[in-house]
Amino acid sequence: MINVVIADDHPIVRAGLKQIITEEADIAVVGEASNGVELLNLVRHHDYNVVLLDLSMPGMDGLDVLKQLKIEKPHLPVVILTIHPESQYALRIIKAGASGYLTKASADEELIRAIRKVHRGGKYISPSLAEKIAFALDEDASRLPHETLSDREYQVLCLIGSGKTVSQVAESLALSVKTVSTYRARILEKMHLENNAELIHYAVQNGLVE
Structure with a gap:
């Protein structure tokens, strides 16, 4: 069994x-x-x-x-x-x-x-x-920007990319707003994006959100 x-x-x-x-x-x-x-x-x-x-x-x-x-x-x-x-x-x-x-x-x-x-x-x-x-x-495969993120950063990316605010992301992941804001800042820096609008556009364009 x-x-x-x-x-x-x-x-x-x-x-x-x-x-x-x-x-x-x-x-x-x-x-x-x-x-x-x-x-x-x-x-x-x-x-x-x-x-x-x-x-x-x-x-x-x-x-x-x-x-x-x-x-x-x-x-x-x-x-x-x-x-x-x-x-x-x-x-x-x-x-x-x-x-x-x-x-x-x-x-x-x-x-x-x-x-x-x-x-x-x-x-x-x-x-x-x-x-x-x-x-x-494949070691020679080129990595997309979101593939360089940690698992937690990737989760935050997907949630913000789906339209959630920092407060909503914090509630969803049981984290503080300050912690989520720190993750957001790291994501923008690693992916060379300027703001949430660019982040959401990237997530949609790359099929990371429905």
Whole structure:
């Protein structure tokens, strides 16, 4: 039996995932968490075979949770489930240690295959993401400005690029306004941009926001 724990802040999403999984005789949902802190507590006290982790959760977001899981349980497979398109976060998520990346729109068709594959020790990614990773591994591939950012800077870029104010970004990431402002200043400097308008334009032009 493949024992799965689901972390998502939306009960309806968790219920939908459970419904898909319970139709399979060899997979069972044996744990649920509504945020990153709850998930980490569960994983510390119980044994699971696969983690299904939402990327966007209040407080400690999915990327931070993933990094902590890789420190505490380096061999525990983590499949990221998210509304964000592959172009926005997938490559960073895989580099951070995830065993799989699924958009929620494709979960109905791909979820079971992903769980079984990562449980066997494999990686579950789409052909388009595999191509992106191949190019990223090419040492001669030129890096776009946003690819030079740290993970946190990249998160701030995407949130500001989607139209959020510094205060809204701070609330979303559970950071102070001052800290987010510092990240924003670093982003503008690294990317040679002047203001939020240019930042938003860059994010849209490069497909970093929907």
